[in-house]
Amino acid sequence: xxxxxxxxxxxxxxxxxxxxxxxxxxxxxxxxxxxxxxxxxxxxxxxxxxxxxxxxxxxxxxxxxxxxxxxxxxxxxxxxxxxxxxxxxxxxxxxxxxxxxxxxxxxxxxxxxxxxxxxxxxxxxxxxxxxxxxxxxxxxxxxxxxxxxxxxxxxxxxxxxxxxxxxxxxxxxxxxxxxxxxxxxxxxxxxxxxxxxxxxxxxxxxxxxxxxxxxxxxxxxxxxxxxxxxxxxxxxxxxxxxxxxxxxxxxxxxxxxxxxxxxxxxxxxxxxxxxxxxxxxxxxxxxxxxxxxxxxxxxxxxxxxxxxxxxxxxxxxxxxxxxxxxxxxxxxxxxxxxxxxxxxxxxxxxxxxxxxxxxxxxxxxxxxxxxxxxxxxxxxxxxxxxxxxxxxxxxxxxxxxxxxxxxxxxxxxxxxxxxxxxxxxxxxxxxxxxxxxxxxxxxxxxxxxxxxxxxxxxxxxxxxxxxxxxxxxxxxxxxxxxxxxxxxxxxxxxxxxxxxxxxxxxxxxxxxxxxxxxxxxxxxxxxxxxxxxxxxxxxxxxxxxxxxxxxxxxxxxxxxxxxxxxxxxxxxxxxxxxxxxxxxxxxxxxxxxxxxxxxxxxxxxxxxxxxxxxxxxxxxxxxxxxxxxxxxxxxxxxxxxxxxxxxxxxxxxxxxxxxxxxxxxxx
Numbered sequence: 001x002x003x004x005x006x007x008x009x010x011x012x013x014x015x016x017x018x019x020x021x022x023x024x025x026x027x028x029x030x031x032x033x034x035x036x037x038x039x040x041x042x043x044x045x046x047x048x049x050x051x052x053x054x055x056x057x058x059x060x061x062x063x064x065x066x067x068x069x070x071x072x073x074x075x076x077x078x079x080x081x082x083x084x085x086x087x088x089x090x091x092x093x094x095x096x097x098x099x100x101x102x103x104x105x106x107x108x109x110x111x112x113x114x115x116x117x118x119x120x121x122x123x124x125x126x127x128x129x130x131x132x133x134x135x136x137x138x139x140x141x142x143x144x145x146x147x148x149x150x151x152x153x154x155x156x157x158x159x160x161x162x163x164x165x166x167x168x169x170x171x172x173x174x175x176x177x178x179x180x181x182x183x184x185x186x187x188x189x190x191x192x193x194x195x196x197x198x199x200x201x202x203x204x205x206x207x208x209x210x211x212x213x214x215x216x217x218x219x220x221x222x223x224x225x226x227x228x229x230x231x232x233x234x235x236x237x238x239x240x241x242x243x244x245x246x247x248x249x250x251x252x253x254x255x256x257x258x259x260x261x262x263x264x265x266x267x268x269x270x271x272x273x274x275x276x277x278x279x280x281x282x283x284x285x286x287x288x289x290x291x292x293x294x295x296x297x298x299x300x301x302x303x304x305x306x307x308x309x310x311x312x313x314x315x316x317x318x319x320x321x322x323x324x325x326x327x328x329x330x331x332x333x334x335x336x337x338x339x340x341x342x343x344x345x346x347x348x349x350x351x352x353x354x355x356x357x358x359x360x361x362x363x364x365x366x367x368x369x370x371x372x373x374x375x376x377x378x379x380x381x382x383x384x385x386x387x388x389x390x391x392x393x394x395x396x397x398x399x400x401x402x403x404x405x406x407x408x409x410x411x412x413x414x415x416x417x418x419x420x421x422x423x424x425x426x427x428x429x430x431x432x433x434x435x436x437x438x439x440x441x442x443x444x445x446x447x448x449x450x451x452x453x454x455x456x457x458x459x460x461x462x463x464x465x466x467x468x469x470x471x472x473x474x475x476x477x478x479x480x481x482x483x484x485x486x487x488x489x490x491x492x493x494x495x496x497x498x499x500x501x502x503x504x505x506x507x508x509x510x511x512x513x514x515x516x517x518x519x520x521x522x523x524x525x526x527x528x529x530x531x532x533x534x535x536x537x538x539x540x541x542x543x544x545x546x547x548x549x550x551x552x553x554x555x556x557x558x559x560x561x562x563x564x565x566x567x568x569x570x571x572x573x574x575x576x577x578x579x580x581x582x583x584x585x586x587x588x589x590x591x592x593x594x595x596x597x598x599x600x601x602x603x604x605x606x607x608x609x610x611x612x613x614x615x616x617x618x619x620x621x622x623x624x625x626x627x628x629x630x631x632x633x634x635x636x637x638x639x640x641x642x643x644x645x646x647x648x649x650x651x652x653x654x655x656x657x658x659x660x661x662x663x664x665x666x667x
Contacts (some may be wrong), residue, residue, distance in 0.1 A: 001033070002182055003255040004178065004179070004180055004181065004182075005028065005035075005180065007178060007428065007429075007430075007433065008021055008032065008178045008180075009032075009035070009036065009039075010433055011038060011176060011178070011428065011433060011436070012036055012042075012043070012098065012115065012133070012135055012336075013040060013041065013432075014437050014440065014551070014552075014597075015133070015433070015436040015437055015439070015440045016097075016131060016132075016133040016169075016440050016443055017047070017133065017174055017175060017436045017439070017440070018129070018133065018134045018136065018173050018174065018176075019133075019135050019136065019175065019176055019178060020104070020134065020136045020165075020175055020176070020177045020178070020423070020426075021135060021137045021178050021180070021449075021531065022137075022138065022139050022140065022177065022178070022179050022180070023139060023179050023180030023181065024139065024141075024180075024181075024183055024195065024199060024327075024391070025142065025180065025183075025195070025387070025388070025391035025392075025640070026179035026183050026184050026186060026369070026391065027141065027182060027183055027184065028179060028180055028182070029137050029138070029139070030056075030057075030102075030182055030367065032136055032180070033100060033102060033135075033136070035558070036100065036135065037058065037657075039100060040634060041555070041559075042097040042098040042101060042133070043096055043097045043098065043341040044096070044097065044098035044099070044341065045057055045059065045060070045065060045096060045098075045099055045100070045334050045341060046059025046060070046064050046100045046102065046105050047059050047060050047061060047062045047066075047100070047101055047102070048061060048062065048101065048102040048234030048597065049061070049062055049098065049101075049103055049104075049106045049107050049145075050103070050106065050110075050266060050267075051264045051265075051267025051268075051516040052266065052269070052364070053102055053103045053581060054102075054180065054267060055267045055269065055331070056102075056297075056367060057100075057102040057103075058332065058416075058663065059100070059102070059332065060331075060332060060333060060334065061264070062107070062111060062115070063103070063203075063269075064264070064333075065334065066115055066118055067084075067085070068081075068111060068115075069088075071151065072110055072151045072154045073110040073111065073113070073114050074106075074154070074156050074158070074270070075110065075113050075168060076117075077117075079102065080121055081114065081117065081118055081121075082118045082122050085122075088335065090136055090516065090529050092334055092335060092341060093118070093119060093122045093123075094122055094123060094224075094324075094453075095341060096119070096132050096341065097128070097132060097133065098132065098133045098134075098135065099115070099119075099132050099133070099134050099135070100134075100137065101134065101136050101137065101138075102137050102138065103137070103138050103143075103366075104136070104137060104138035104164050105138040105140045105142055105143060105144060105145075105164075105384075106138070106143055106145050106146070107138075107145065107146065107162055107164045108145045108147060108155070108162055108163075109155070109159045109161070109162065109163065109165075109166040109167035109168075109170075109396045110155055110158070110159070110167070111164075112167040112169060112170065113162045113167045113168050113169055115129065116129050116130075116167070116169035118130050118466075118477070124452045124456070125624050127443075128169050128173035128174070131443065131447075134175075134184050136164065137590050140142070140163065140165075140416045140419065140420065141199045141200075141384055141387055141412075141416065141420075142366060142388050143161045143244050143363060143366055143382070143383075143385070144162065144163065144382065144383045144384055144413065144416075145163065146251055147162050148277070151355065158564075160415070161413075161415040163177060163415065163416065163419070165363055165419050165423075166415075166590055169642035173427065174436075174439075176426050176427070176432065176436075177423040177426040177427060177590060178426040178427065178428065180620065186391075186393075186394060186395065187394075187395070188395055188396055190210065190396065191393075191395060191396040192331070193205045193207065194210065194211055194390075194396070195387070195390060195391050198387045198390055198391075198410055199387050199391075200412075200417070201410055201411075201412030201417065201610050203407065203410060204556075208405065208407065210396075210398075211390075211405060212401065212404045212405060212458075214396065214400055214401045215400075215401040215402075215403070215404045215405075216400050216401070217481045219374065219400050219402070219434060220401075221372070221374070224279060225372060226300040226301065226316065226371075226372060227303065227359050227372045227373060227374050227376075227400065228281075228283065228358065228359065228360060228370055228372070228373050228374070229294075229358060229360075229367055229373070229374040229376070229402070230359075230360060230361070230362050230373055230376070230389045230392065231358040231359055231360075231362065231376055232361070232362055232372070232376070232377065232379050232380055232385060233361065233379070234252035234361050234363075236279040236358040236359070237360055237361050238359075239464065240358050240359035240361055241356040241357075241358050244280075244281070244356075244358045245275070245276075245277055245280055245356055247350070248278070248279045248280060248366045249279075250277055250278050250279070250319070250458055251277070251278075252275050252276070252414075253275070253276050253277070253306045253311075254273055254274065254275050254276075254313075255273075255274045255276065255309075255326070255351065255352045256272065256273055256274075257270075257271075257272040257273075257274070257349055257350060257351035257552070258326075258348075258350040258351070259272070259345055259347070259348070259349050259350075259473040260348045261331070261345070261346055261347030261348060262333075262346045262347035263329075263331045263346075263347035263348060263349045264331070266537065267329075267331065267349075267402055268349060268353065269329055269349065269351070269353070270285050270351055270352070270353065270355040271351075271355065271478055272351070274351060274352055274354070274355070276303060276306065276311060276352070276354065276356075277302060277306075278303050278304065278305055278306060279302065280302070280303045280304055280356060280587045281300065281301075281357050282300070282301060282302070282303055282311075282313060282354040282355065282356060282357050283299065283300050283301075283354065283355055283356075283360070283482070284296065284297060284298065284300060284301070284313075284353055284354060285297055285300045285353050285354065285355055285522070286327055286329070286353035290294050294322050295315070295322055295324075295579075297351075297368060298304050298369055298370060299315060299366035300315065300316075300357055300371070300372075301313040301314055301315035301316075301322065302314050302315075304321055307565055309325055309326065310323050310325050311323075311324045311325075311352055311354060312324070313354070316371075316493055319490070320443050323468035324352060324353065324354060325352070325353075326350050326351055326352050326353075327350065327351075327353045327441075328348050328349070328350040328447065329349045330345045330346075330347070330348050331346045332344065332345060332346060332350065333345075333346040340555075341464050343477055345412070345551075349541040362377075362385050362389045363388075363390065365389070365392050366388055367567075368392055369392060369394055370392050370393055370398070371393075371394055371395075371398050372398045372399075372400075373392060373398065373399055373400070374400045374401075374402055375389050375393075375399060375400070375401055375402065376401070376402035376403055377389050377390075377405060377409050378402070378403035378404075378405070378406075378409060379388065380409050380410075380411055383409075383411050383412060383413040383416070384410065384411070384412075386409055386410045386411065387410070390571070398589070404515075412434075437551070439453055440551055441482070441485075441547050441549070441550065444483045444554050444555070444661065445483060445485060445491070445549055445554075446480050446483055446552050447477050448495070448540055448541075448544065448549070449471055449479055449480050449483070449494065449498070450476070451473055451476045453533055454468070454472070454473075454530075454533060454534065454537070455468070455473060457526070457530040457533050458530060460523065460526060461509070461513070461526075461527070461530060463514065464508055464509055464512050465505045465508060467504075468505065472498065472501050472502075475497070475498075476498070479494055480636060487520060487548075488548050489543065491549055492544065492545050492546065492547075493545075493665065495540075495541045495542075495543075495545040496541070498537075498539035499538060499542055499545055499573055501539060502538050502541060503535060503538065506531070506534050506535070506538070509527075509530070509531065509534075513527050533563070535561065536558060536561040536562050538557060539557055539560075539561035540554065540557055540561065541559075543557055548639050581614075581617060581618040582620065582652065583616065583617075584652065585617045585620075585648070585649065585652040586613060586617035588613055588618060588648055588652065589608075589613045589616060589645070589648060590613060592644065592645070592648060593607045593608055593613060596644075606642070608632065608633065608637065608641075609632055611632065612630065612632030612633060614632070615630050615631065615632065616630060616633070616645065616649070620633045620649055620653065621645075621646065621649065622646075622649075624638050624642035624643070624646060625644060627642050627646060628642070
C-alpha cells in the first residue's frame with residue numbers, strides 16, 4: 001500500500017469513523033476494497049447500489065441486504081422498517097461492525113438515511129448507523145444517482161441534492177474524506193492533466209485543443225485493431241453490435257446461461273442467450289481466476305473459432321488463442337455463522353464470459369479499462385458521463401473521438417464541486433487518526449458496560465434472573481452516563497462488580513433453564529444465545545477488572561471468547577435436546593451403512609433408514625432375533641446384516657464397560 005492507502009486502512013481497522021474513500025478513475029479504489037475484504041478483522045458486509053456493481057464488488061445490493069424499496073423513502077424518525085426482518089437478519093445486522101458501500105456516488109440520500117435508521121433500531125443505539133463503521137467508496141465526478149423527475153419532486157422537500165452527502169445522517173456523523181491520488185491506469189502526464197481538468201469541469205482551451213486533436217471524422221478502424229465504441233445511449237450500443245454481427249458470414253452459435261437459485265436480472269453480467277459468430281469482436285466480462293491470468297474484465301479480442309462448448313478468442317498480437325468455456329458468477333448473501341458473518345451462495349449465473357464489444361454504453365463501462373476506444377460524448381446528458389468515458393482509455397493515443405468535444409459536453413454538478421472543496425478540509429493525518437482511535441476506544445468502553453444485548457436475549461427468561469434490572473441494567477446505565485474514560489481504577493472496580501453479578505446470573509440460569517426449556521428447540525436456541533452472550537461478557541469483565549482498557553485487547557478477547565463459546569457446544573441446550581441415544585454408536589452405524597450400500601451398489605436408505613439406525617443405537621439389541629424385531633429391520637435384513645450389526649453393538653458396549661466383558665452368543 002502507498003501511504004494514503006495505508007492511512008485509509010488504519011482508519012478502517014482502528015477507528016469506527018465513517019470513511020469516504022474517493023479518487024480519480026484508475027487510482028486503485030477497487031483494489032483497496034478487495035484488500036479490506038481480505039485483511040480486515042472486523043465483521044463486514046459489502047453492498048452496492050446496482051446488481052452489476054454488487055457482483056463486481058463481491059457483495060449484495062443495498063436493497064437486498066436491507067430489504068429497502070426502490071422508490072423514494074420519506075425520512076421518518078419513528079419508523080421501524082426492520083420490524084418485518086427475520087430473527088436471523090436482525091442477528092446478522094446486530095453483529096455487523098463494518099459496512100462497505102461501493103459506487104457510493106450513485107446512492108441517493110434517502111437510502112443512506114434508511115440504512116442509518118435500520119442500524120440504529122437493530123443495534124438499539126443513538127450513534128449514527130448504530131455505531132457501525134461505514135467505508136464509502138466512489139468518485140462523485142463519475143456517475144450520479146439515477147433519479148426520475150417525479151421522484152426528485154418528492155425528495156427535494158427533504159434534501160438539497162440527490163447525492164449521499166446530503167443525507168441527514170451525514171450532517172451528524174463524524175467522517176473523513178481520503179483521496180487516492182496516484183493514477184495507475186494512465187501513464188502519460190499530458191493525458192492525466194486533461195482528465196483532471198475534465199473531472200473538475202474546468203478544461204483549458206489549450207488542453208481542449210489537444211483532446212480534440214484525437215477527432216477523426218469517418219474513422220473506420222483496421223480489422224486487426226480492436227476498438228470499442230463508447231456511447232451515451234443503450235439503444236445505440238445494441239444497434240452497433242447487431243449491425244456488425246449480422247454482417248459477419250458463417251454460422252451463429254447460441255449459448256444459454258444456467259441460472260440457479262437467486263440471481264437478480266439487473267446483475268446478469270452478459271446475455272442469457274448469447275449469440276456469437278466467428279470473427280465477432282468480444283469483450284471478456286470476468287477476470288481469469290486461474291494462475292495463468294489470461295484475461296480480465298474489459299479485455300477485447302476476436303473470436304477465431306467455435307467448437308461445441310468452447311469459444312476461441314485471439315487478443316491483439318498475443319501468440320496464443322484463449323480457449324473460453326462457461327464460468328460461474330455467484331450471488332452472495334450474508335449470514336451469521338456462530339459469531340462470525342460469513343458469505344453464502346444464494347444463487348449462480350453460468351455463461352461464456354463474453355459479450356459483443358463493438359460498442360458499450362458509458363454507464364456499463366464504469367470500472368473498465370480499454371487500450372483502444374472510439375468515444376462520442378456529443379450527446380452527453382448527465383453529470384460525469386464525459387469524464388467516465390474519457391478516463392476508460394489507458395492512453396491519449398488509443399482514443400479516437402467520433403465528434404469534437406465542446407465545453408458544454410463536459411457536464412458537471414456545482415453541488416459536487418462545492419462538496420469536494422469543503423470536504424478537502426476533512427482530509428485526515430496521523431494526528432487526527434490518533435484522535436479518532438481514542439474516540440473508538442471510548443466507544444468500545446461504553447460497549448463493554450452496555451447490557452442492552454443481555455436484556456434483549458433474556459426475553460422469555462425474565463424470572464430466572466430476578467435482580468437483572470436493579471443490579472445490572474440500572475447500575476450500568478448510571479455508570480455509562482458519566483463514563484470515566486481514563487479512570488483506570490473506577491473502570492476496573494466496575495468490571496469486577498459486573499463480573500460478580502454475571503457469575504451469579506449464569507449459575508441461576510444453569511440451575512433453572514433445563515426445566516423451563518422443555519422440548520422446545522426454539523427456546524433452547526435462545527437459551528444458548530443467552531449463555532454465550534454472558535460467557536463472552538464474563539471473559540471481558542474478568543480481564544478488565546485487573547488490566548487497563550485498550551481497544552485492541554478488548555476486540556481480541558471478545559473475538560476469542562466468542563470463538564470458544566461457539567466451538568464448545570458440550571453444554572448446548574439445542575444439542576442436548578437433539579442428541580441421539582448412544583450417539584457414537586449411531587455414527588458408527590451410519591458409516592457401516594455407507595460402506596454396505598457402496599458394496600451392494602444401492603442407495604444407503606435401501607440398506608437401513610436413518611430412523612431405523614437411530615432405533616438400533618437406542619435399543620442396543622442383544623441378538624439377531626431382537627434386531628429383527630426392530631421396526632424397519634425385519635427377519636430378512638436381520639439375517640443379511642445381523643452379524644455385522646450385532647458385532648458393532650457388542651464392541652460399543654464393551655468399550656463402555658471396559659475390556660473384561662463376558663462373550664455372549666449372537667443368537
